[in-house]
Amino acid sequence: MTYILPGAPWLIAHRSMLGVNQPHKVTLNGQDYALWQNDRGEVFALNNVCPHMQAPLSNGWICKERNTITCPFHALEFDGEGKLHREGKRDIQPFAQPLKLTVIGDCIWTYGDCEPRTGIPDIVEQIASKYDFIGIAGDKTIQGDFLSTWLINSDFNHQNGTHRELFQIVQNQMTEFDKNGYWYKVKQESTRANNSVRELLSNPVLFTIPKILKSTVEYFFPSVLVLYAETGSGPFAQVVVQYPQQQNQTKIYELIFAKFKSVWIKPLLRQSMLKAIDVVVEQDSTAIETRYPHQPTKIRLPNEEVMIYALELYREW
Ligand code: FES
Ligand SMILES: [Fe+2]
Structure with a gap:
């Protein structure tokens, strides 16, 4: 290939x-x-x-x-x-x-069998020195090309479609977009709907997510991206890793880090945190795998400039 x-x-x-x-x-x-x-x-x-x-x-x-x-x-x-x-x-x-x-x-x-073209980002080491490692989540092969998989993580409009059931984000506002070559960063504020008691009990992670969740996503194209958020249980960093397996198969897994405010939270939240991320990745894969072949779009949404920037990086590689 x-x-x-x-x-x-x-x-x-x-x-x-x-x-x-x-x-x-x-x-x-x-x-x-x-x-x-x-x-x-x-x-x-x-x-x-x-x-x-x-x-x-x-x-x-x-x-x-x-x-x-x-x-x-x-x-x-x-x-x-x-x-x-x-x-x-x-x-x-x-x-x-x-x-x-x-x-x-x-x-x-x-670098596989290739000559290096860019350096290895040191972001994972930096995170590992500041946070506790919680575990691996969302480890799967998506039946989709690398670009589609990377783009869904640069798409700031899919929370209320693809992930509506899990987090019930009703509004997502981008407050900052910085870029410098293969690095880019987005700050956003996501507003959560009022969850029912049943939803809260079935997904205890929701207890720790504030009504308006401020988060930052930092991208190191094309290897990893990191989502940072401040939750009720302490700061959290989610490293999303991707690599191409085949032309139409992409590996994804996530390294989950957190700095919990107290020691007893980790055993309590660990499983439900990892499970929630498994669900997120499953939902993204379904969105990627069920799409019809690409066509030029006739509609544009706000905040799509991040996706367009990622697309340019891919095409100009
Ligand atoms: S040792 Fe014979 S196939 Fe590997
Ligand atoms: Fe997603």
């Missing part, structure tokens, strides 16, 4: 998604890779195709002693450099193709 946004840094996994000594499959720009993390926290990645008879290495297992991945078909072992381990010896030439990774804190970044 033709590469989508060649030279972009992609955040292909967070350490918590990998486990220890377990193969983990990642698809980036049409190519499958097998990733694993050893008990020292080192992370390795190889092209997933076994160079013997093309079995998927990610279906194999990790040998802790030799730090190798074993192919599920004939049990050949390869280390993180792709070198074959046989009868106590290690071949000099790599057979399997390693994928170059950059591990920063808990984040595993790669």
